[in-house]
Amino acid sequence: MIDPKFIIQNPDAVKEAARKKRISFDVDLFIQLDEKRRTLQTQVDEIRAEKNAANEKISNLQGDKKQQAISKMKEKSDEEKQATEELRQTETEWKNLLLTAPGQISPDVPEGKDDTENVELYKVGELPNFKFEPKSHEELGKDLDIIDIERGVKIAGSRNYFLKGDGALLELAVLNFTLHKLAAKGFTAFIPPLLVNEDAMVGTSYFPGGEEQAYAVGVMRPGEQHLESDEKFLIGTSEVSVTSYHSGEILEEKDLPLLYAGISACFRREAGTYGKDTSGLYRVHQFQKVEQVILCKNDLEESTKMHQMILKNAEEVLQDLHLPYRVVAVCSGDMGQGQYYKNDIESWMPSRKNYGETHSCSTFLDFQSRRLNMRYKDKNGKTQFVHTLNNTCIASPRVLIALLEVHQNQDGTITIPEVLRPYMGGKEKLSKGPS
């Protein structure tokens, strides 16, 4: 969330951010609520101050005088109860509204309505020029018996799949290679909880708003027809767990920036995407991802530097894998509520005859850290909210689409990029037969 004072002091900037991001947020209503909240708070405080003063006297009184004073205070107490109730309601309303306020938006963000208006910044790598009719990853996966979508659907429903044999090994190779690369760059690797509580979802700003994209976990009681909620949620990205790692803590400036790399399975309901990307591994309910998470000091210059750094890390991985890609500036309408600036990396996917999103790099400023109450003591001893950033470093199986399709050969084999071979037992090619 943003600083409530910022909304009061810069209503126009907030209105502008909401307009650009196509988020509905009633600034005027918020200001009204804030005034109401403060007035009520003052009232309650005054009543309490009166009571506190009187109570101090009561403890020294005796007999009748004491009884008189006590009965008088009874009335005050009722008065306080009423005022407190009203304050509580207003505060809840205020808080709920505040959670929906848009974060600040960088002046560098292109304005646009959705992902069709993202702006390409640059391209890297040469597109493959096949001398034969290239196959899609689905065909390749089937022919090589390394991807089994049919059986995935049979046992888990649509958008599910098995990776099998070399397919399974290849995914682990890609993840392993990436995680080791980040570790070598000073990142701390994390295997985080996949199930988190609601606070982590709200803290990273997936809730409120993203509830229907997350799987809620429940328990089935014997004899019951329905799940009973256990109030845990499956993460859609390790960003949720890893960014929340230091929630509620006060860090030291000398320890910043913290460079974290989470590796985890990710779960997404993909509600509202019926009919979109229905075939293959592009849009699935479960995938694995190595995610970079940065906590740095509250300084725009610093977080801009970090943004560039984690963007480059992801680009390096794609270059190592010899995959052509492009980097786009995500437009305002395609940005999340809390994101200040965002780049996507899109990898070339021959079967789509287009680039497809494989990475997403976001700077949040203090939007998440305010929700997570995650701060640090700066040089002057003042507590500040950290800045948070995150970027995909690799996400599979989506990246396998590019990997299999780009590196396929006429004979139906796949050339494994050199950097992955150590993680594949030295194998240079994927071909038919047992792995």
Place this chain on the structure above:
RNA sequence: GGAGAGAUGGCUGAGUGGUCGAAAGCGGCACCCUGCUAAGGUGUUAUGCUGGUUAUACCGGCAUCGAGGGUUCGAAUCCCUCUCUCUCCGCCA
């Protein structure tokens, strides 16, 4: 799953209805003293909201002793619910 114990400031740990935002110790910070210096002394040391004011200085009010409710004129202290931690038993990759 069964039985029990517990949750207090950066840490350890007192505190069972009013003078407790909270003893004491440790740690941190500031200053002072001292030729036996990994010592001694003094002071200081939580956070949030809010008002005086436009301000990270100052002064005041309010809140916060795991969270949320309740009893009471008054709650760290009594009651209820929840969360978490620990011990024992059971189960278990």
